[in-house]
Amino acid sequence: MPRITAATVADHRASQHAALLEAALEILAGEGAAALTPAAVGARVGLARSSVYRYFSSTADILAQLVEDAIPRWAGVLAAAADGSGDLRERLRGYGAATLTFVHSRDYVLLPTFAAIDLPAECQARLGQLHETMIEPMRAIAAQAGHDHPDLVAHLGWSILGEGQRQIAAGADAEVVTAVTIDTLCRAVLT
Structure with a gap:
């Protein structure tokens, strides 16, 4: 079970989501669109790819x-x-x-x-x-x-x-x- 790092589960999810969006933007800026994948975004924040799919369904969803x-x-x-x-x-x-x-x-x-x-x-x-x-x-x-x-x-x-x-x-x-x-x-x- 993942460790909750906020006062509530909703706050934790919101924080994780913001961190994933930040990581995605960093990847785009530093490495370009070809490097943007759910696995790369997860690795940037220390989440398994399967956990990233709780927030994004695909690379296109990350961009959206x-x-x-x-x-x-x-x-x-x-x-x-x-x-x-x-x-x-x-x-x-x-x-x-x-x-x-x-x-x-x-x-x-x-x-x-x-x-x-x-x-x-x-x-x-x-x-x-x-x-x-x-x-x-x-x-x-x-x-x-x-x-x-x-x-x-x-x-x-x-x-x-x-x-x-x-x-x-x-x-x-x-x-x-x-x-x-x-x-x-x-x-x-x-x-």
Whole structure:
């Protein structure tokens, strides 16, 4: 019987689950998607592969749970950055800056991973739903700015931010890229 290391079994399971997700993210960042397996994740935290299957049904499930963990967290960061009493330009600049900082997050490793693997249709659909929660604050700003097509404007703005992220990730001067990207975003969304 495994040793319980928390006050309750539920707390223990939650702690184990968090440790397994952390280990999976470390493997992705350090070794790439090909190295991510239930056995590797278990070995990283000292659990047998059979115990890992209590938390994840497959490697694809590990990836799905990483996304379910990361995107809502980042959507919250973006919503908070776009929220507030400032004018639309200040709110959009805050949103843009927060989006660009994602490159420096450990969660950023998920993007190239998903670009490199062929996801089943249901996974792609769920990823799309979660992605929309990250765009929502910009959609609201575009609507408040009076655009007739705020959803389209927000998606185009997201593309601008995505290119800024790619430039920063590729080693371009982050300060310059951030300034130019946010200025371009404001012209696109607020004019």
